[in-house]
Amino acid sequence: MGEDTDTRKINHSFLRDHSYVTEADIISTVEFNHTGELLATGDKGGRVVIFQREPESKNAPHSQGEYDVYSTFQSHEPEFDYLKSLEIEEKINKIKWLPQQNAAHSLLSTNDKTIKLWKITERDKRPEGYNLKDEEGKLKDLSTVTSLQVPVLKPMDLMVEVSPRRVFANGHTYHINSISVNSDCETYMSADDLRINLWHLAITDRSFNIVDIKPANMEDLTEVITASEFHPHHCNLFVYSSSKGSLRLCDMRAAALCDKHSKLFEEPEDPSNRSFFSEIISSVSDVKFSHSGRYMLTRDYLTVKVWDLNMEARPIETYQVHDYLRSKLCSLYENDCIFDKFECAWNGSDSVIMTGAYNNFFRMFDRNTKRDVTLEASRESSKPRAVLKPRRVCVGGKRRRDDISVDSLDFTKKILHTAWHPAENIIAIAATNNLYIFQDKVNSDMH
Amino acid sequence: MFWYSEEVRNLHRCGRYMLGKGGKRKFDEHEDGLEGKIVSPSDGPSKVSYTLQRQTIFNISLMKLYNHRPLTEPSLQKTVLINNMLRRIQEELKQEGSLRPAFPASAPPAAAADPLGSSSREAPPAFSQPAPAPCELGGAAALEACLTPASLLEDDDPDTFCTSSPAAPARLAPPALLPPEKDSFSSALDEIEELCPTSTSTEAAEADGPKGDSSSGGPGAPQRPEGLQEGGRPEDPKLMDSLPGNFEITASTGFLTDLTLDDILFADIDTSMYDFDPCTSASGTASKMSPVSADDLLKTLAPYSSQPVAPSQPFKMDLTELDHIMEVLVGS
Numbered sequence: 061m062g063e064d065t066d067t068r069k070i071n072h073s074f075l076r077d078h079s080y081v082t083e084a085d086i087i088s089t090v091e092f093n094h095t096g097e098l099l100a101t102g103d104k105g106g107r108v109v110i111f112q113r114e115p116e117s118k119n120a121p122h123s124q125g126e127y128d129v130y131s132t133f134q135s136h137e138p139e140f141d142y143l144k145s146l147e148i149e150e151k152i153n154k155i156k157w158l159p160q161q162n163a164a165h166s167l168l169s170t171n172d173k174t175i176k177l178w179k180i181t182e183r184d185k186r187p188e189g190y191n192l193k194d195e196e197g198k199l200k201d202l203s204t205v206t207s208l209q210v211p212v213l214k215p216m217d218l219m220v221e222v223s224p225r226r227v228f229a230n231g232h233t234y235h236i237n238s239i240s241v242n243s244d245c246e247t248y249m250s251a252d253d254l255r256i257n258l259w260h261l262a263i264t265d266r267s268f269n270i271v272d273i274k275p276a277n278m279e280d281l282t283e284v285i286t287a288s289e290f291h292p293h294h295c296n297l298f299v300y301s302s303s304k305g306s307l308r309l310c311d312m313r314a315a316a317l318c319d320k321h322s323k324l325f326e327e328p329e330d331p332s333n334r335s336f337f338s339e340i341i342s343s344v345s346d347v348k349f350s351h352s353g354r355y356m357l358t359r360d361y362l363t364v365k366v367w368d369l370n371m372e373a374r375p376i377e378t379y380q381v382h383d384y385l386r387s388k389l390c391s392l393y394e395n396d397c398i399f400d401k402f403e404c405a406w407n408g409s410d411s412v413i414m415t416g417a418y419n420n421f422f423r424m425f426d427r428n429t430k431r432d433v434t435l436e437a438s439r440e441s442s443k444p445r446a447v448l449k450p451r452r453v454c455v456g457g458k459r460r461r462d463d464i465s466v467d468s469l470d471f472t473k474k475i476l477h478t479a480w481h482p483a484e485n486i487i488a489i490a491a492t493n494n495l496y497i498f499q500d501k502v503n504s505d506m507h
Numbered sequence: 508m509f510w511y512s513e514e515v516r517n518l519h520r521c522g523r524y525m526l527g528k529g530g531k532r533k534f535d536e537h538e539d540g541l542e543g544k545i546v547s548p549s550d551g552p553s554k555v556s557y558t559l560q561r562q563t564i565f566n567i568s569l570m571k572l573y574n575h576r577p578l579t580e581p582s583l584q585k586t587v588l589i590n591n592m593l594r595r596i597q598e599e600l601k602q603e604g605s606l607r608p609a610f611p612a613s614a615p616p617a618a619a620a621d622p623l624g625s626s627s628r629e630a631p632p633a634f635s636q637p638a639p640a641p642c643e644l645g646g647a648a649a650l651e652a653c654l655t656p657a658s659l660l661e662d663d664d665p666d667t668f669c670t671s672s673p674a675a676p677a678r679l680a681p682p683a684l685l686p687p688e689k690d691s692f693s694s695a696l697d698e699i700e701e702l703c704p705t706s707t708s709t710e711a712a713e714a715d716g717p718k719g720d721s722s723s724g725g726p727g728a729p730q731r732p733e734g735l736q737e738g739g740r741p742e743d744p745k746l747m748d749s750l751p752g753n754f755e756i757t758a759s760t761g762f763l764t765d766l767t768l769d770d771i772l773f774a775d776i777d778t779s780m781y782d783f784d785p786c787t788s789a790s791g792t793a794s795k796m797s798p799v800s801a802d803d804l805l806k807t808l809a810p811y812s813s814q815p816v817a818p819s820q821p822f823k824m825d826l827t828e829l830d831h832i833m834e835v836l837v838g839s
Contacts, residue, residue: 147579399582
């Protein structure tokens with residue numbers, strides 16, 4: 061396919077020179093909705109930008125269902141905690157879409173302390189022909205009104221309106237790290253470092269505490285909650301991960317307070333890999349149920365693991381994301397990179413898993429063929445319609461032409477947030493302040 | 508709609524990706540001289556570099572906790588992980604401090620190999636074996652060297668700190684000469700990967716417990732390991748006191764001041780009972796309260812008691828009632 065001459069191509073001259081990154085523009089979360097039509101991103105400045113997929117049309121075959129900005133709004137503002145004399149960041153930690161129940165779309169967005177429910181509606185008609193006011197809304201001079209008319213709805217340019225419907229505040233003492241909507245579409249949970257609360261979507265002034273791992277004496281605190289998610293099909297089951305690398309599956313039917321887990325998933329430590337940093341690199345940064353509900357995917361610092369819900373002793377699959385960093389853990393501890401929280405994602409059929417890494421690399425692992433690939437999300441290496449070239453990190457020994465050596469990896473360019481379209485092979489990659497969307501169009505070439 | 512203003516983030520619409528056969532990375536284990544290289548535990552200088560390395564990580568951890576004053580609350584997860592690291596190192600130091608010197612250099616390898624070989628998280632008994640043996644030569648001194656830097660840090664005297672820690676390893680080097688180690692930081696890491704025994708602070712404390720003497724160490728005997736060993740449990744809150752000070756209050760300086768030998772020697776006095784307010788028990792300085800007399804207790808209780816209490820009168824209270832009230836206060 062030749063160069064894209066479509067005028068809808070992005071004009072790069074308008075874009076900010078990306079060597080200078082405004083802190084507020086750093087993308088902090090990416091999430092497709094349930095159909096994949098909408099893609100929401102949150103950033104450190106508290107804004108949410110929603111992209112909508114253009115419907116594929118035969119008239120413009122090269123549009124290929126691309127994503128364009130649909131709506132932008134300010135979700136959270138910075139706040140100040142007067143009691144502790146600390147700022148509360150407006151950074152959006154997570155966005156979760158609610159299943160669509162009518163023409164409007166709804167999503168939950170959260171920062172460290174407050175969760176908000178936003179409703180996104182479209183307006184494409186407006187009434188015209190009022191009797192008392194003119195088109196601009198000014199009151200008419202009554203002496204000019206000679207006859208009565210009935211206002212009529214006329215089409216107008218599409219306007220997307222976003223309004224906050226609920227604000228779930230004061231539910232958390234510690235920083236919220238994850239939210240998850242229940243399959244019952246009525247409740248959702250929010251997890252902070254020590255507690256998990258269950259909310260009803262319509263009730264904002266109270267929530268139920270379902271997990272509390274805060275010790276009586278804070279000096280005894282050695283473990284925190286790092287992520288949590290509801291089971292996609294069973295509304296009574298949820299999982300939460302800890303900083304010690306364990307997963308706990310809890311059943312809400314068992315007790316009101318689910319401190320006692322139903323299942324504990326933990327892999328015994330590998331003695332040959334033991335080090336000062338063993339605990340830190342075992343901390344789970346993200347947990348995701350598979351679409352089937354049979355498996356869980358976890359990400360710790362160096363690996364992604366697939367767990368079978370029926371087997372607690374160890375994961376069924378382990379994939380090395382960047383094992384070459386194992387020898388650099390002390391430096392990574394010093395520059396805090398070891399605390400980076402990478403997310404992970406399943407594809408729609410649960411056959412491929414994806415996660416980010418450093419140097420704007422991201423990795424994909426095919427569970428069936430056991431093949432993996434490293435790709436790079438950067439403007440230099442990605443032109444529109446170009447095929448991404450697999451990258452390789454060399455750790456010594458033979459070095460090929462395009463290899464990157466471990467020492468020249470850029471640790472400031474980290475891909476923490478990735479998302480996979482629920483049905484198709486479309487992925488969204490957040491690289492600092494840039495959002496990349498890649499589509500696998502191999503199949504579409506057939507027609 | 509398609510032109511992006513300055514406010515809207517950059518969107519890159521790119522083409523295809525294909526799952527190709529990923530090249531297998533050959534991880535040459537000897538390339539960096541790091542992870543994976545099996546080093547005999549009997550390697551003397553490697554123990555030295557291990558101690559040095561541990562000290563470095565200890566310092567880094569301390570600096571992370573106390574030099575960083577963000578505008579927003581620091582991440583609790585990060586704080587907990589750093590605290591766990593510090594505790595683990597401190598437990599190791601305590602272990603080493605408890606072992607007496609005059610230990611034959613040849614004996615440790617066998618014992619050390621054991622915990623490494625059978626290692627799992629549940630191997631506390633192995634811990635009581637002298638794993639890093641040569642370190643115990645300077646045992647208590649090494650401990651001291653490792654402990655005092657904290658207060659030295661507070662005194663803004665980094666030079667003393669820097670020199671004291673090498674002093675300990677210098678003493679630890681066994682007379683037998685071994686091939687000179689690579690001087691690099693990374694090779695030291697390699698040793699650590701191999702030698703660092705599995706431990707969690709609780710296991711270390713448990714291993715501590717049975718070994719510890721019940722009696723308190725004399726004030727004039729800082730070298731005595733028993734004082735240092737003082738029942739892992741009551742000692743832990745004291746030494747670790749201000750570590751979790753970060754959890755509740757950002758500005759905490761308790762850790763540095765608490766870390767003196769006095770704490771260790773008089774650690775058998777468990778003052779946690781006298782923390783009247785459980786909510787502030789996390790702050791390091793709270794637990795330094797002196798023992799409270801019954802009269803003081805009654806004065807505090809006056810507002811809560813249904814019976815009028817005249818503080819000036821001597822008041823005989825039922826012992827069980829007093830216990831009950833203490834329980835309520837401590838919040839157990």
